[in-house]
Amino acid sequence: MDPSRYAELFLTESQEHLSAINTSLLELERAPGAEAPVAALFRAMHTIKGMAATMGYQAVTEIAHEAESLLDGVRRGALRADHVLADLLFATADLLERTIEATTDGHAPPDAHDVLERMRAMTRLARATPPRSLASVRGGAAGTRVVVTLEPDTPLKGVRAWMAAQKLAALGRLVATEPAEAALQADQFDRTFTVILETAAAPDLLVQVARGAGFVESAEVHVPGAAPAVSPAPVTEEHEIPERASGAMHRPSGAITAEFAIPEGAERVRTQRHIRIDLRRLDVLMNLIGELVIARGRLQAIAADRKDAELDDALAHASRLVSELQDEIMTTRLVPVWQVFDRFPRLVRDAARSLGKDVDFVIEGKEIELDRSMLDEIGDPVVHLLRNAVDHGLETPAERRAAGKSPSGRLRLAAMRDRSSVLIRVSDDGRGIDRERVLAKAKRLGLVEPEVEALADDELFRMIARPGFSTSEQVTDLSGRGVGIDAVATRVRQLGGTLELRSEDGRGTTVTARLPATLAIVRAVLARVADETYAIPMTHVSETMELAEHVNETVKGREVLSLREDILPLMHLRDLVQLPRHRDRINHVVVLEMADKRAGVLVDRLLGQQDIVVKPYDGVRGGLALFSGATILGDGAPALILDVNSLL
Amino acid sequence: MLVCDDAIFMRTMVGDILQQAGFEIIGEAETGVQAVEKYKQLRPDLVTMDIVMPDMGGIDAVREITKFDPNAKVLMCSAMGQQALVVEAIQAGAKDFVVKPFQPSRVLEAVQRVLG
Numbered sequence: 001m002d003p004s005r006y007a008e009l010f011l012t013e014s015q016e017h018l019s020a021i022n023t024s025l026l027e028l029e030r031a032p033g034a035e036a037p038v039a040a041l042f043r044a045m046h047t048i049k050g051m052a053a054t055m056g057y058q059a060v061t062e063i064a065h066e067a068e069s070l071l072d073g074v075r076r077g078a079l080r081a082d083h084v085l086a087d088l089l090f091a092t093a094d095l096l097e098r099t100i101e102a103t104t105d106g107h108a109p110p111d112a113h114d115v116l117e118r119m120r121a122m123t124r125l126a127r128a129t130p131p132r133s134l135a136s137v138r139g140g141a142a143g144t145r146v147v148v149t150l151e152p153d154t155p156l157k158g159v160r161a162w163m164a165a166q167k168l169a170a171l172g173r174l175v176a177t178e179p180a181e182a183a184l185q186a187d188q189f190d191r192t193f194t195v196i197l198e199t200a201a202a203p204d205l206l207v208q209v210a211r212g213a214g215f216v217e218s219a220e221v222h223v224p225g226a227a228p229a230v231s232p233a234p235v236t237e238e239h240e241i242p243e244r245a246s247g248a249m250h251r252p253s254g255a256i257t258a259e260f261a262i263p264e265g266a267e268r269v270r271t272q273r274h275i276r277i278d279l280r281r282l283d284v285l286m287n288l289i290g291e292l293v294i295a296r297g298r299l300q301a302i303a304a305d306r307k308d309a310e311l312d313d314a315l316a317h318a319s320r321l322v323s324e325l326q327d328e329i330m331t332t333r334l335v336p337v338w339q340v341f342d343r344f345p346r347l348v349r350d351a352a353r354s355l356g357k358d359v360d361f362v363i364e365g366k367e368i369e370l371d372r373s374m375l376d377e378i379g380d381p382v383v384h385l386l387r388n389a390v391d392h393g394l395e396t397p398a399e400r401r402a403a404g405k406s407p408s409g410r411l412r413l414a415a416m417r418d419r420s421s422v423l424i425r426v427s428d429d430g431r432g433i434d435r436e437r438v439l440a441k442a443k444r445l446g447l448v449e450p451e452v453e454a455l456a457d458d459e460l461f462r463m464i465a466r467p468g469f470s471t472s473e474q475v476t477d478l479s480g481r482g483v484g485i486d487a488v489a490t491r492v493r494q495l496g497g498t499l500e501l502r503s504e505d506g507r508g509t510t511v512t513a514r515l516p517a518t519l520a521i522v523r524a525v526l527a528r529v530a531d532e533t534y535a536i537p538m539t540h541v542s543e544t545m546e547l548a549e550h551v552n553e554t555v556k557g558r559e560v561l562s563l564r565e566d567i568l569p570l571m572h573l574r575d576l577v578q579l580p581r582h583r584d585r586i587n588h589v590v591v592l593e594m595a596d597k598r599a600g601v602l603v604d605r606l607l608g609q610q611d612i613v614v615k616p617y618d619g620v621r622g623g624l625a626l627f628s629g630a631t632i633l634g635d636g637a638p639a640l641i642l643d644v645n646s647l648l
Numbered sequence: 649m650l651v652c653d654d655a656i657f658m659r660t661m662v663g664d665i666l667q668q669a670g671f672e673i674i675g676e677a678e679t680g681v682q683a684v685e686k687y688k689q690l691r692p693d694l695v696t697m698d699i700v701m702p703d704m705g706g707i708d709a710v711r712e713i714t715k716f717d718p719n720a721k722v723l724m725c726s727a728m729g730q731q732a733l734v735v736e737a738i739q740a741g742a743k744d745f746v747v748k749p750f751q752p753s754r755v756l757e758a759v760q761r762v763l764g
Binding site: 006009010013040042043046047049050051053054055056065068069155156158159162163166185186187212214276 | 654655656657658660661698700701702725726727728729730731732734735738744745747748749750757758761
């Protein structure tokens with residue numbers, strides 16, 4: 001059997017179990033005597049062990065095995081689930097995770113010696129409580145002796161021996177075993193053991209029955225006063241596997257991991273009709289639908305020229321179907337946020353502990369769904385925000401008491417749906433951002449005029465989101481290396497979202513990321529400058545217009561656009577992409593809008609609206625912070641997507 | 649055959665071993681409760697049963713299945729170090745056991761012993 005086929009399955013499934021392990025550990029820590037988390041932990045460890053052993057992942061198997069033994073002690077009540085134990089189990093979970101990662105990546109596993117030894121020591125402690133023993137049997141009596149030798153390396157040979165004794169006992173009365181039954185079960189024999197019976201059964205039958213226990217190399221029967229009956233020499237039996245015919249249901253041979261749903265009668269229980277699909281397949285589907293959307297755009301462009309009613313009709317129909325298909329695929333990619341959020345309680349706990357803080361952490365809206373790849377991307381930024389909150393936002397219990405607050409800080413991570421966006425909000429009830437310090441530093445860096453007396457929330461945010469701006473004097477292990485909020489803001493922007501911050505002195509800080517629920521396909525306005533096409537996401541376009549001559553004015557030497565009541569800054573896309581200005585006057589304007597900020601952008605030509613597929617764009621980091629991605633247009637030409645946030 | 653294990657990984661592997669030997673998997677269960685329900689529904693010729701499962705463990709499931717059908721043929725899937733549990737399972741009515749990590753030949757031998 002080729003285990004590589006199963007490696008991926010192993011990895012996914014063990015990660016789920018690791019997540020469950022952490023959840024149970026936190027539960028156990030909150031309620032030290034509880035049985036349910038111990039049982040859950042035991043199951044998870046057991047499952048990982050079984051899978052790892054099958055894969056031949058020695059290091060993983062060993063850790064899971066020791067953890068299982070330890071947990072068994074807890075389960076039997078021989079060990080108390082106190083903080084010492086919880087800490088050891090937390091360390092074990094971490095070690096296990098790292099070992100699984102290393103092993104599946106083909107690296108050498110991390111050093112496990114210390115954790116293993118600590119587990120073994122504790123298990124030995126638990127062994128002081130004797131294991132449950134089964135009905136013991138008197139030894140050293142007379143009767144029919146059946147001497148059984150097991151095959152070398154029989155797994156769980158003690159149980160095999162016990163099974164043989166049980167099977168034989170059914171043919172008479174069991175007098176004794178040699179060694180005694182307890183020793184048999186504890187594997188305290190080499191390969192040979194004796195079952196002593198009072199029985200009238202024929203020796204041949206006894207041999208046959210003993211062999212039925214499995215893994216029996218040979219069996220001999222010594223009847224008092226008779227010649228021994230010996231089992232035939234070890235046979236290599238050719239097992240004939242019967243062609244099975246019964247049973248109505250056929251499992252399709254290709255479906256490896258499908259939950260099997262039974263299409264049967266009325267009292268059918270609720271069956272899950274889920275299948276597991278490799279994420280890459282969904283990505284391929286996503287790309288294909290993207291191409292299809294682009295092809296549709298092209299067809300629509302052609303049809304617009306033809307003015308053929310029949311063609312328009314057919315195309316409209318096809319177009320609707322493509323949209324539906326697109327929606328379906330998008331929906332397929334949605335996963336609940338708990339798939340990533342579930343590991344955060346553990347992280348917050350560790351961070352809080354290392355800083356001597358008490359934190360009440362709650363997660364809300366776990367069931368809110370987000371595109372899988374978006375969720376993967378947002379994990380790190382959220383971790384960052386949580387760490388920031390624990391590190392800088394929340395105070396120590398003493399400080400909180402002094403401020404008249406409850407000693408344990410409150411930290412909340414919430415996911416919410418808001419129209420087509422998903423909001424992810426991290427809020428704490430800590431000390432809030434120190435505006436004085438931010439302002440002082442901003443002045444020192446010359447970012448604000450010296451006469452400014454206070455910073456509004458959005459200004460505050462702009463300051464601390466500047467790369468390298470940090471008010472933290474000491475660099476802690478957790479955060480505060482000056483790459484905090486700006487890294488988060490950048491990542492969120494790359495995902496097509498926005499970040500917002502509210503902070504109240506002494507009351508806490510709230511950071512909200514607004515993300516599109518689905519990824520990759522957005523509606524955009526296409527604009528032309530020289531030979532290049534640029535895409536501007538519709539979410540940030542409030543209108544497009546032809547510029548009448550008189551509304552293009554200059555205020556303080558800068559061009560502005562007066563739009564109804566308002567004066568907006570006006571930019572030339574040609575300037576932004578560093579092209580010379582057009583020799584003719586141009587007058588096509590796209591009005592950009594984000595939060596409460598607006599601006600006009602002058603372009604050579606407007607090409608209309610189109611669905612575009614956002615492709616990852618590597619130039620974002622190094623080059624101009626002007627683009628958030630790229631797309632391929634209907635004619636196959638590439639187009640850059642303007643990052644409206646950085647323009648405003 | 650009815651394959652009961654809470655790990656998809658294990659179900660897949662056991663299923664593959666059995667199918668390659670020509671057996672037919674007519675159902676899978678991932679909890680003890682499901683195992684009992686599916687047994688009653690499908691009446692498989694043989695059940696492979698993991699010992700440790702959520703929502704009623706394998707041993708209790710064996711007990712329930714044997715109560716329902718005294719001739720049920722259940723093959724326990726155990727790990728090293730589970731002597732006591734295996735013994736308990738057999739006392740509860742399981743016919744034989746295999747030990748993880750599974751070797752196809754061992755699994756099939758056990759199946760043969762159980763099917764007699």
